[in-house]
Amino acid sequence: MYIKEIKARKIKDSRGEPTIEVTVNNQKASSPSGKSKGKYETPSFHINLNWNIEAINNLSIPFEIISFQDLRKLEFFITKKFKLRSAKQFGANALFALESAIFKALAKEQKKQLWQIINPKARTMPIPVGNAIGGGLHSEKQKNHPEFQEFLLIPNKSSIKDNVKIMNFIYDKLKRIIKTSSKNDEGAWRTSLSNEEILEILSKFKEINIGLDVAASSFYKNQEYIYKNKLLDRNSQIEYINSIIKDYNLLYVEDPLQEEDFNGFSKIRKSPPHLIVGDDLTATQISRLKKAISSHSINAMIIKPNQNGSLLELQEIFNICKKHNIKTIISHRSGETLDSALADYAFAFQADFIKTGISTKWRECKLKRLIEIENSLK
Numbered sequence: 001m002y003i004k005e006i007k008a009r010k011i012k013d014s015r016g017e018p019t020i021e022v023t024v025n026n027q028k029a030s031s032p033s034g035k036s037k038g039k040y041e042t043p044s045f046h047i048n049l050n051w052n053i054e055a056i057n058n059l060s061i062p063f064e065i066i067s068f069q070d071l072r073k074l075e076f077f078i079t080k081k082f083k084l085r086s087a088k089q090f091g092a093n094a095l096f097a098l099e100s101a102i103f104k105a106l107a108k109e110q111k112k113q114l115w116q117i118i119n120p121k122a123r124t125m126p127i128p129v130g131n132a133i134g135g136g137l138h139s140e141k142q143k144n145h146p147e148f149q150e151f152l153l154i155p156n157k158s159s160i161k162d163n164v165k166i167m168n169f170i171y172d173k174l175k176r177i178i179k180t181s182s183k184n185d186e187g188a189w190r191t192s193l194s195n196e197e198i199l200e201i202l203s204k205f206k207e208i209n210i211g212l213d214v215a216a217s218s219f220y221k222n223q224e225y226i227y228k229n230k231l232l233d234r235n236s237q238i239e240y241i242n243s244i245i246k247d248y249n250l251l252y253v254e255d256p257l258q259e260e261d262f263n264g265f266s267k268i269r270k271s272p273p274h275l276i277v278g279d280d281l282t283a284t285q286i287s288r289l290k291k292a293i294s295s296h297s298i299n300a301m302i303i304k305p306n307q308n309g310s311l312l313e314l315q316e317i318f319n320i321c322k323k324h325n326i327k328t329i330i331s332h333r334s335g336e337t338l339d340s341a342l343a344d345y346a347f348a349f350q351a352d353f354i355k356t357g358i359s360t361k362w363r364e365c366k367l368k369r370l371i372e373i374e375n376s377l378k
Contacts, residue, residue: 001025001065001106008056008097010049013335014362015185018049020093021337022056022101027108029100031093031306033335035137035185039217039259040283041307045091046082052094055082065102068118071312074099092309099311100341114341115373118315118348125374126351128367129154129211129252129329130167130358132174133198134188136215144192147219147227151188151198152211153358154251160374164367166207171358177201186334187359194228199248211252214241217280220258234264242269254302255279265297275300275327284308286317293324300327302355305345318349331355336362343369 004025011021013033021030033044045052059081063073075087078095087095107114115122129152136149153170155163174189175181178201182190191198202210216237219225225232232240234257241256245268252275257264259280270276278298282288284307292298301321305314321328330351332342343366346354354370357363 001109003061003065003102003105006056006059006061006098006101008053008094010053011337013337014360015335017335019335019337020045020049020052020097022094022097024098024101025105025108027101027104028339029097029104029341030337030339031097031100032333032337032339033093034304034307035334039280040285040288041304042088042092042285042309044093044306046084046089046094049093052091055090056094056098065106068103068311068315071099071310074102075310075312088309088313090309092306095309096306096311100305100339103311104341113373113376114344115348118311118345119350122347122350123377124350125160125370126330126346126354127154127156128160128163128167128370129353129355130171131186131188131213131355132167132171132202132358133178133191134184134186135191135195136213137218144228145190146193146195146198147214148195148198148212149215149218150186150211150213150254151202152213152252152355153202153205154209154211154353155207156209160367160370164371167358170205170208174201183359186357187363188357196244199244203248209251210248211254211275212244212250212256213254213279214256215280216255217258225258234261238264238267245269245274249273251275252277252300255281257281259283262291262295262297265292266295270299277302277327277329279304279331284314284317286313286320289317289320289326293320293326298326300329300352302329302331303351304331304333305342306333311345314345315349318351327352329353329355332357332363332366338362338365340365340369342366343373346370347373
């Protein structure tokens with residue numbers, strides 16, 4: 001496939017903030033934006049959004065793209081053209097949207113689904129992870145909110161359709177139980193209940209497993225974890241997290257400690273039924289993942305395409321995780337777009353889980369796309 005048309009423009013994400021959309025041969029792709037950003041994630045744009053838009057609009061790619069591995073030529077070309085140390089320096093949002101648009105165009109030309117361009121042998125569907133009740137930075141407009149950022153539903157049915165159905169059922173039921181109609185910027189219910197009160201409610205639902213995104217860096221200051229009713233030092237935070245994992249039989253705990261504490265992560269309870277997940281800790285970067293593996297910090301990892309930018313590096317991250325028995329969770333961002341390609345990437349890279357949220361059109365389009373992929377396999 002030769003690229004006949006390439007253009008970029010500014011669009012708004014689900015929070016109304018600017019991000020980038022790229023069109024290649026009439027196929028559009030866009031990149032989301034994160035609110036809770038890891039210190040080590042790739043910057044979204046090289047200089048700024050406007051610079052990237054102008055750069056892409058003046059980009060002429062002089063070679064043919066026929067397979068996923070041709071990204072090596074593309075990334076080398078971008079590195080040389082813009083005098084960068086690596087293609088990622090072009091900006092994670094810009095690079096990801098550009099590469100994604102190229103492969104949507106290639107899939108269209110070859111009359112294939114997007115995931116088939118990357119991995120035509122993919123067969124196992126990821127398990128959805130849905131943010132049902134929110135706190136932390138995603139609910140900061142509400143004065144009295146839980147410190148933990150996300151309270152997650154993880155269904156265990158045999159099909160995506162059934163998993164989505166049970167998540168929606170419990171999500172709707174929670175609205176009545178916690179008596180709210182207010183949603184945060186990921187579509188999760190806002191509440192003034194405490195962390196433990198929410199976990200107590202969720203533990204009553206036997207149809208799902210419970211997960212947490214603690215996002216501990218967001219309430220860590222001066223070497224303490226700041227809760228409404230207590231201050232915890234590092235060791236006390238480790239004890240507290242281990243106790244709630246045990247008390248509520250949590251399947252999944254993301255970023256239970258601040259993003260520099262690799263050794264502390266290694267002291268959090270990990271076993272096959274308890275996933276300790278790196279997000280801010282690893283920031284979808286290969287170097288951070290390798291450090292987490294050598295430190296025995298995690299047994300699961302969040303992978304956000306626009307935290308890195310390069311689909312080639314994303315593939316390498318998945319390969320490293322599989323080699324070291326690290327479970328993979330491909331994830332949306334809080335400022336989402338209506339691009340559903342995250343579902344194709346989750347399936348193509350054979351992610352163990354996909355974190356998409358539950359409610360709002362920006363989240364639902366990813367879940368609907370998963371169901372479409374599942375139906376196409378029958």
